[in-house]
Amino acid sequence: MMKMGPLVAQVFLMKVVGTKLFKLKQIMNEAVKNNKYKMLDIMHHFTSGLKSLYSQMTYEGTDFVRANCGGAGYSSWSLFTEHYSLYSPVPVYEGDNTVMAQQTLSYVQKKFKNI
Numbered sequence: 001m002m003k004m005g006p007l008v009a010q011v012f013l014m015k016v017v018g019t020k021l022f023k024l025k026q027i028m029n030e031a032v033k034n035n036k037y038k039m040l041d042i043m044h045h046f047t048s049g050l051k052s053l054y055s056q057m058t059y060e061g062t063d064f065v066r067a068n069c070g071g072a073g074y075s076s077w078s079l080f081t082e083h084y085s086l087y088s089p090v091p092v093y094e095g096d097n098t099v100m101a102q103q104t105l106s107y108v109q110k111k112f113k114n115i
């Protein structure tokens, strides 16, 4: 539990935020249908930041779980090898995570300056 507990907590957090995000996306889609585009900006930056955060957590979490299965985690029977190689480009494609995080952070800074 000491090892896996934080990862399980992260998964719950991702699920809660993901559900909220899905609802926000539905609201945004409805607004766009009515030619209202105000939410696009914040949703773009919000999801960019989450892509960076979540894909990094998943990438590192997968490796962590695999290593904690001992040698068995490195056997192709575990399917970790396949999953890890398929997932490994996610922190880079659709925008490198460093760049995506910077983009979101500069948006947050800009918003704070306006307060």
Ligand SMILES: Cc1cc2nc3c(=O)[nH]c(=O)nc-3n(C[C@H](O)[C@H](O)[C@H](O)COP(=O)(O)OP(=O)(O)OC[C@H]3O[C@@H](n4cnc5c(N)ncnc54)[C@H](O)[C@@H]3O)c2cc1C
Pocket (backbone or CB within 6 Å): 089, 092, 093, 094, 095, 096, 097, 098, 099, 102
């Ligand atoms: C498997 C795979 C499939 C892909 N499929 C497609 C596809 O179908 N269509 C498509 O158009 N593209 C595709 N790509 C390209 C992908 O979208 C880009 O590789 C990705 O957006 C990263 O851009 P880049 O390669 O220019 O790297 P960069 O963004 O230039 O990053 C290179 C390095 O520089 C660092 N870096 C960059 N800017 C900064 C900064 N300001 N501060 C600090 N560090 C910085 C990054 O952290 C990274 O380490 C694919 C890539 C991969 C790996």
